[in-house]
Amino acid sequence: MNVAQPKYKTSDEVDFLIIGSGAAGGILAKELSTNGFRVVVLEQGPYLTEADYTHNEIKILGEDLLTNHPKLQPTTFRKTPQDKAKQQRALVYGRSVGGTSVHFTANFWRFHEIDFIERSKVGAIPGANLVDWPIRYADLEPYYTKVEWEIGVSGQAGASPFDPPRSRPYPMPPLPVKSSGVIFERAARQLGWNPFPAPMAILSQPRAGRSACVNCGFCLGFGCEVGAKSSSLVAAIRFAEKTGRCEIRPDSYVHRIETDARGRAIGAAYFDKEKNTHLQKAKAVIVCANGAETPRLLLMSADPQFPNGLANSSGVVGKNLMLNSGAIALGVFEHPLNDYKGYAVSRILHDFYELDPQKVGFCGGGGLDARFDATPIGFALNNMPPGSPRWGSSFKKILGDNFPRTMEVFSHATSLAREDNSFSLDPDLKDAWGLPALRMTYRDHPDDLKIATWLNARALELLDAAGAKQKWNYPIVEQEFAVHLLGTCRMGNDAKTSVIDTDHRTHDVKNLFLCDGSSLVTSGRGQPTMTIEALAFRAADRITALAKRGEISA
């Protein structure tokens, strides 16, 4: 923690109160404090740094050191609004300063032009609430470039023939290829596909006081001990703190946005570590709490003036949830790959980004990547070939043989928005603070299952072409667990069908802004954080312009 950061009083009406310090909140904090505004960031989780991160799988994955806690923050799940929700762990998200960007895989490719205009191109899809974005790829392009240069993305411009246009190359070359990447690249080329070095938000060269990746091998799910992974903590928040105008306040769990009689946000009420409540005053509030917690907070902030929840005159807060569909195929090879070394993904292909619905019979698209993201315990429990012994000497033999010889081909793909898919407040279950628990309602659109199945078949073809000794895939089933939390407060021009406008301002409350995964209108083809961060940089420009024109407080 930077000692220079200011300590605002809760009664100080700061310029901006940002709720959530993750991918979007961290960038908004940096941009707005750099632009001269006084900013307080409230983060529900603790302020952990490189010194707190560890390779201990039990602490990180088992005890949720970096993530939301299923016992303190229980959740419920149901498939449709007609069902009664059952208590089960429904989602995971980062819960420390830096949010999910602390532990993400760091796949950082841009959405393509199609993702913004798919509805116009393919028409209405039965059972889906597919609409165009109110902005286009071209609007975001400068901000994608900003993410690459300011946050730190390694990659090779022009390596994929399917990439959208860009104004600048990557600031750093790709990370070193892994054996899984070489196997993937050679096989994909045999099949006539176009593999390319995966763009990753991990430094391949030292930059801005941060180390290059040391290939430690505990990447997905873990915090980076050397600051090479471009989390918002190392790439944005530390710069926000240096402005002397931004206070990061951890262990601060916001449960309500307060409004005045004119229907304007005046600040947010939160619990501190000891569960005492405070109200931080602010001229404007920006919620960046993620696609689950942002709608939850708006719904919990209902009052007589806003009976359906804050900024919810449209009724769509929490709805149109998208998770991205995905599929996993695994292959075992003759020689050691030692893919546990290094980051997760080194090669990727986007030949199937835009599929013709007339030809394949469904709406959707996606890509394949070569990866290994299993850590030792997780591998032994979950990544052995089907039918393998689960214990005993033969288990031990296969475990020893396979760990260095296994790789994964992961399929990442579209989710179609459906109005019934949502986060809402559970009517019965409460969290450890007595607040309504998150209830997830989710059933994949049939096309999401079809694209996942289709891509998984390509992944198996690839493993065949690569000469895998053994290959298998996990069954494609309806998802009941959320990692990507998208679309639940979608952006749009129509206040009746969307929650925020193109400035990220809520249609209903003039000084309330939302920016995170909830803002997305479509899911892209997976890997949304790059786009969330581009939106955050853009939102910072828009909000700064509004503030300078006096259009927020007026």
Place this chain on the structure above:
Amino acid sequence: MPGFGVDASQRRDYSLFSFQPTMMSDFSRRRFLSQLGGGISAALVAAHWPEMLAAATHARQAAQSGTPHKFEFFTPEEALEIDAISARIIPTDDTPGAREAGVIYFIDRALLTFASGDQPKYREGLPELQNALREKLPDVQKFSAATPEQQDELLQTMDASKNQPVARRRNLESAQTFFEVVRVHTISGFLIDPEADFGNRGGVGWKLIGREPEHTFQPPFGYYDKDYPGWQPAPKAADKK
């Protein structure tokens, strides 16, 4: 032993096995530090130096300690039985198994910390095991006294799970049956980061799976990337399908 942060008076004063915990002398963070080289910013090392030093000192003290281990959750009799189960889950054959990795100490510690919710599974599971033993092998007093073949046969009856791939989840799920709990705990204790305070003693679990303990690696990483010439655009003919 010192440094585990548990009041000595709370421990049961037994030592079950003849070998001493050797801990992670090979894997201390000093090694991490020595490997960092120029790849890391000096500021970061400076910022972390106190913590790194503390961790390394702790590891060294632990390694040098001659005090026998004391169980905190299990009685020595219970520990013998769980150890016998673990030793069938990951047996000692031509390479070290659960026993050499000190898995029993990991489980003992786990049941007082992150896995405290599983205490009833062990409290109820051990008598169940005893009952099953009495039924199948009336002449054998304890599971730990049975032959490995008898033990395997008995455990097969307690392993209800099928050999199917499970839908992969990011988090380590809590297991449902006694055998499954012991299986998950044994695998966890065998394969956990050897820098952790308990489990994977001497790094034997990671040696089995070929996972080198270093924190930094340089390419080439494996067989297939060692002759990789660097990324080149695809030849024109292969450009379009």
